[in-house]
Amino acid sequence: MHTPPNRITRSGFIAIIGRPNAGKSTLLNMILGEKLVITSSKPQTTRNRITGVLNRGDCQLVFIDTPGVHEGEKLINKYMAGQAFSTLGEVDLVLFMVDGSQDATDDDRLIAQKLKETGSPVFLVVNKCDRKEGRAVNFAGLMQFEGIFEISALTGKNVADLLEAVTARMGEGPEYYPDDALTDRPERFIAAEYIREKVFDLTGEEIPYSVAVTVDMWEEREEKNLAVIHATIHVERDSQKAIVIGKGGALIKEIGKKAREDLEKLLGVRVFLDLHVGVEKNWTKDPKKLEQFGYSARDK
Numbered sequence: 699m700h701t702p703p704n705r706i707t708r709s710g711f712i713a714i715i716g717r718p719n720a721g722k723s724t725l726l727n728m729i730l731g732e733k734l735v736i737t738s739s740k741p742q743t744t745r746n747r748i749t750g751v752l753n754r755g756d757c758q759l760v761f762i763d764t765p766g767v768h769e770g771e772k773l774i775n776k777y778m779a780g781q782a783f784s785t786l787g788e789v790d791l792v793l794f795m796v797d798g799s800q801d802a803t804d805d806d807r808l809i810a811q812k813l814k815e816t817g818s819p820v821f822l823v824v825n826k827c828d829r830k831e832g833r834a835v836n837f838a839g840l841m842q843f844e845g846i847f848e849i850s851a852l853t854g855k856n857v858a859d860l861l862e863a864v865t866a867r868m869g870e871g872p873e874y875y876p877d878d879a880l881t882d883r884p885e886r887f888i889a890a891e892y893i894r895e896k897v898f899d900l901t902g903e904e905i906p907y908s909v910a911v912t913v914d915m916w917e918e919r920e921e922k923n924l925a926v927i928h929a930t931i932h933v934e935r936d937s938q939k940a941i942v943i944g945k946g947g948a949l950i951k952e953i954g955k956k957a958r959e960d961l962e963k964l965l966g967v968r969v970f971l972d973l974h975v976g977v978e979k980n981w982t983k984d985p986k987k988l989e990q991f992g993y994s995a996r997d998k
């Protein structure tokens with residue numbers, strides 16, 4: 699009998715873990731060849747675990763992007779650390795990503811400590827090697843690694859070699875996701891993330907860390923090839939609301955324009971995006987509000 703060439707017989711889960719800003723989300727997008735997860739030059743961009751699925755021949759790779767590990771006191775930081783560490787016991791391989799343009803930090807040492815406790819196989823992925831060559835030596839002593847790769851997630855340098863080695867490590871396993879699946883997250887989640895990314899890009903100071911985005915309404919008008927999306931940018935204080943709106947509404951307009959352009963690429967239809975700004979006092983410290991905004995302690 700004829701066997702379809704891409705029948706999945708091997709698979710595995712691969713967590714990408716590392717301190718904030720190491721380039722984890724950039725790597726996931728590079729691997730997938732799509733903008734699934736958001737990235738920014740500011741640390742602590744990713745807040746939830748997000749799955750990205752790649753089929754390579756007979757093998758299905760299920761990557762898990764995680765929030766950067768950083769010790770913080772706020773409830774939202776604890777949620778983020780929980781999201782990062784809760785994956786470790788369940789995965790087949792960990793990619794421990796470090797910023798090769800800098801030296802090892804306390805956060806790197808904390809992660810190495812946790813990884814030693816869980817015992818999963820770990821590849822050291824030294825990123826940003828487009829900036830400086832050969833920095834693996836600064837990190838190789840953190841723990842026992844089963845492979846060391848110097849890459850650039852931004853330019854793609856050595857990413858193919860990393861992917862080859864990851865695939866080679868996967869054992870027999872089922873097809874966890876249908877072959878057209880890119881992620882476990884719904885489009886609404888990705889849309890809210892795209893909007894949050896523009897807030898990270900276009901605002902400074904504490905604003906990015908005080909912002910959550912919810913999608914309140916989503917309507918597809920197929921006859922017009924149009925999606926109508928209403929979303930709210932939640933901030934913690936009235937003064938922040940004024941900043942996000944900007945002079946004469948200039949900033950919120952810019953956020954909306956950039957997010958809409960990305961959404962149109964993602965969805966392949968025209969998008970009408972209506973953005974509101976709301977104030978939820980101190981939501982980053984309030985368990986109920988965290989849950990409402992998609993940062994539920996049960997979501998692990």
Ligand SMILES: Nc1nc2c(ncn2[C@@H]2O[C@H](COP(=O)(O)OP(=O)(O)OP(=O)(O)O)[C@@H](O)[C@H]2O)c(=O)[nH]1
Binds near residue numbers: 737764827
């Ligand atoms: N030069 C250079 N910059 C990179 C590389 N990879 C990522 N960056 C940049 O580093 C910054 C952080 O990238 P992210 O992918 O958001 O980092 P992250 O590890 O997901 O960060 P968190 O979500 O905050 O934990 C962005 O400005 C990226 O463009 C790289 O290989 N080379």
Ligand SMILES: [Mg+2]
Binds near residue numbers: 722744
């Ligand atoms: Mg990230």
